[in-house]
Amino acid sequence: xxxxxxSTHDKTGLVPFAQRLVNLGxxxxxxxxxxxxxxxxxxxxxxxxxxxxxPEILGGRVKTLHPxxxxxxxARATEEDRRELQSLGWDYIDMVVxxxxxxxxxxxxxxxxxxxxxxxxxxGGVTLIRAAAKNHDRVLLICDPADYxxxxxxxxxxxxxxxxxxxxxxxxxxxxxxxxxAITRYFFGEDAMCLNL
Numbered sequence: 001x002x003x004x005x006x007s008t009h010d011k012t013g014l015v016p017f018a019q020r021l022v023n024l025g026x027x028x029x030x031x032x033x034x035x036x037x038x039x040x041x042x043x044x045x046x047x048x049x050x051x052x053x054x055p056e057i058l059g060g061r062v063k064t065l066h067p068x069x070x071x072x073x074x075a076r077a078t079e080e081d082r083r084e085l086q087s088l089g090w091d092y093i094d095m096v097v098x099x100x101x102x103x104x105x106x107x108x109x110x111x112x113x114x115x116x117x118x119x120x121x122x123x124g125g126v127t128l129i130r131a132a133a134k135n136h137d138r139v140l141l142i143c144d145p146a147d148y149x150x151x152x153x154x155x156x157x158x159x160x161x162x163x164x165x166x167x168x169x170x171x172x173x174x175x176x177x178x179x180x181x182a183i184t185r186y187f188f189g190e191d192a193m194c195l196n197l
Contacts, residue, residue: 003072004095006038007031007048007064007128009102010145015041017097017148024155029093031063031124032056064124069093073131077138095140096132100125100175104182121183129172136169137162143172 004026008014011034018028018038028045030038035047049055052066072093075081085091106112106120132141140160142151147168154160 001025001027002094003027003029003091004097005029005048005064005069005073005093005128006034006045006097007125008034008097008099008145009122009125010099011037012145013148014038014097014145015043017145017152018043018045020152021095021155024152026095062124064128070127070131073128073139074135075138076135093139095142096128097142098125098128098132099143099145100129100179103179103186107182107186117186122179126176126179129176133169133172136165140165141168141172143168143175147171 002025004018004021006014006018006028007030014034015037019041022028022043028038028043029048029051030045031048035045038045048064048066048069052068054066056063068088068090071085071088072090073096075085075092082092100122101120103117103120103122106117129141129143132139140151142148151160151168154164
């Protein structure tokens with residue numbers, strides 16, 4: 001049974017997307033708030049903390065940063081990698097559905113505090129995107145809710161080919177590059193001399 005990891009800030013369209021994944025025979029693995037939403041909608045889901053055996057810590061700052069998650073994402077489609085994962089009690093993760101904290105919207109708010117800005121720098125989500133995009137030969141990445149219907153159509157028709165995976169990976173790398181650029185521009189605005197340490 002293929003496994004999809006869902007960890008989203010923007011939950012637009014997530015429940016019907018997840019329902020259709022279940023109908024297609026996918027197992028759902030999700031981080032805290034995403035898992036709660038899926039459970040509230042009677043969808044079968046395994047919470048990341050349950051899967052890894054490690055609770056979310058530091059007020060939710062650390063949820064998906066665990067070898068069980070990133071091993072499952074970065075493992076190649078080889079018998080050696082599968083055996084290593086299984087010896088640890090883990091398995092492949094075949095799809096990542098993730099979107100990031102709204103850093104640019106947060107910075108644009110006239111009432112935002114410096115602490116709120118720092119808390120809206122996504123770490124785990126960016127790491128999930130990069131891991132899935134790096135291993136796109138095996139892992140399907142969805143980082144934009146606008147892609148849900150296109151991905152479902154491809155899955156239902158059995159048309160998830162290498163080029164489609166590559167395009168989704170390119171979108172992921174582009175997304176994280178834009179995100180990092182927004183953070184960099186924010187800090188340059190705070191201290192234009194930051195590179196001249």
